Amino acid sequence: MSPLRWIYIGLAVWGAIHPMYYFMSYMAENGWSLGALIDAWYVNDSTTGLTWDLTIAAITLTIWIIAEVAVRRNWSALIAIPATYCIGVSCGLPLYLFLRSRPVA
Template sequence: MKGFYLVLAILGTAVPYAAFVPWLIQHGVDIPLLLQHAIANPISLFAWLDVIISAIALLGFIIVDGGRHRVPYRGFAIVGTLTIGVSCGLPLYLYLKERHKTANL
């Protein structure tokens, strides 16, 4: 499962940034415009609210579960969640946890 999670973490970084970078190149770092586009209609607002709540739940899970299982480098999964999103943070944390588990067998 380690390899599976690592591939998903890489894809979870590359795919969202493949959509974001062209927008960033076209508009620059324009936070008000980014927010305007992010909540442009009810369906995009729905998606963002879903992602934000999922990210908060994931951060809590990483902090509690990572502390309980003493997963090294779990801070990278927190940073990945905050800078990229759940698509990176979740598989990265699961990879780190699997790596830690197999190292302690």
């Protein structure tokens, strides 16, 4: 595996673990309500802006993945879409780049 692919998979793992630590810490302190967590993303203009920034990035990444999968027929790369929405762009994007950069058979 190339060094670049190792970097991509490392970033995907980091992007899954690091943000999730903060989400779980918040939920442990404030109750295990997903609704309360989402409400916290809109407490001020700064967090609202960041939430919209990541939402737009996630939608853009999804469109890119679907467009490339339709051409390249790399169906396994579709796993990056649920990773993006269930974990975050910080996991979904490097995961997609990892899956996309594998040698074509």
